[in-house]
Amino acid sequence: xxxxxxxxxxxxxxxxxxxxxxxxxxxxxxxxxxxxxxxxxxxxxxxxxxxxxxxxxxxxxxxxxxxxxxxxxxxxxxxxxxxxxxxxxxxxxxxxxxxxxxxxxxxxxxxxxxxxxx
Amino acid sequence: xxxxxxxxxxxxxxxxxxxxxxxxxxxxxxxxxxxxxxxxxxxxxxxxxxxxxxxxxxxxxxxxxxxxxxxxxxxxxxxxxxxxxxxxxxxxxxxxxxxxxxxxxxxx
Numbered sequence: 242x243x244x245x246x247x248x249x250x251x252x253x254x255x256x257x258x259x260x261x262x263x264x265x266x267x268x269x270x271x272x273x274x275x276x277x278x279x280x281x282x283x284x285x286x287x288x289x290x291x292x293x294x295x296x297x298x299x300x301x302x303x304x305x306x307x308x309x310x311x312x313x314x315x316x317x318x319x320x321x322x323x324x325x326x327x328x329x330x331x332x333x334x335x336x337x338x339x340x341x342x343x344x345x346x347x348x349x350x351x352x353x354x355x356x357x358x359x
Numbered sequence: 360x361x362x363x364x365x366x367x368x369x370x371x372x373x374x375x376x377x378x379x380x381x382x383x384x385x386x387x388x389x390x391x392x393x394x395x396x397x398x399x400x401x402x403x404x405x406x407x408x409x410x411x412x413x414x415x416x417x418x419x420x421x422x423x424x425x426x427x428x429x430x431x432x433x434x435x436x437x438x439x440x441x442x443x444x445x446x447x448x449x450x451x452x453x454x455x456x457x458x459x460x461x462x463x464x465x466x467x
Contacts, residue, residue: 276456286395286403286446288456300454336402344450345393347405347414 243267243348245337250353257327257357263320263337263350271295271315274340277322278349279333287333290322291340305331327357361385361449365459371467374437380462382430382447391451394423394432397461398443406445407432434464442466 249261263275277289290311291300299311310323320337334354338346362385372378382392390410395403405414407423410430420435434441447459 285460286397286448286458288454288458291454291456302455341408343453344391345405345408345448346403346456347408349402349404351402 243339245339245348245350247335247337247350247353250335250355252356252358253327254359255328255357258323258325259327259355261322261324261335261337261353261355263322265318265320265339268339270313270318274343275311275313275320276338276340276346277311277320277335278338278346279331279335279355280352281330281333284333289335292320324355327355329357331355332357360455361388361452361457363447363449363457363459365445365447365462367462368460369463369465371465372437373467374439376437376467378434378437378441378464380432380434380445380464382425382432382459384428384430384449386452387427388449388451390426391449392423392425392430393448393450394421395446395448396441396443397446403446437464439466 244266246264253259276291292311308326312321334352336349336352338349364383366381392410394407397403411423422433424431444461444463446461
């Protein structure tokens with residue numbers, strides 16, 4: 242069974258940094274592209290970032306470009322999201338997801354809450 | 360960036376009845392569209408991909424149709440567990456992947 246488990250969320254001050262992790266199991270991690278998406282409280286879904294299976298290709302939403310960095314460690318079956326220069330509008334539940342055929346996300350992890358507030 | 364617009368924002372339907380949810384793209388996405396279901400406090404779950412193909416273990420009462428810019432998710436006979444928020448997502452022209460704002464399906 243494919244499982245994705247996020248961790249690393251929490252309360253951080255504006256301008257601060259946080260690193261999220263997503264531990265993957267149940268599939269050959271290095272063979273699959275992965276993404277991060279987020280959902281602000283009471284709002285809809287927003288795609289954040291994508292990384293190819295090898296880690297060679299990465300893409301970002303304009304809202305996080307230059308501040309967030311996606312990476313992966315295929316030896317540890319783990320996906321990361323390094324978030325710097327955090328803003329109040331980055332407050333959200335962050336989900337990792339397996340990107341199937343570079344198209345849809347399935348499955349999604351359970352999410353980790355990031356709160357940016359002073 | 361392709362903008363996805365869902366309607367209505369909220370849909371009130373009685374159990375056992377049919378629900379029809381709409382999703383419109385600002386430009387053609389061919390058949391490259393997925394639907395997700397999200398229940399309170401849970402992660403989104405894939406229902407439909409490539410406009411009309413049900414994901415694994417999704418009941419046959421869920422069906423998708425459309426192409427180009429107009430898409431529909433139909434739930435033929437609503438069960439209590441179907442009341443949730445539904446999102447469409449395009450993957451024809453990315454980055455970015457874009458989602459609709461969601462339709463909340465509530466019990467009438």
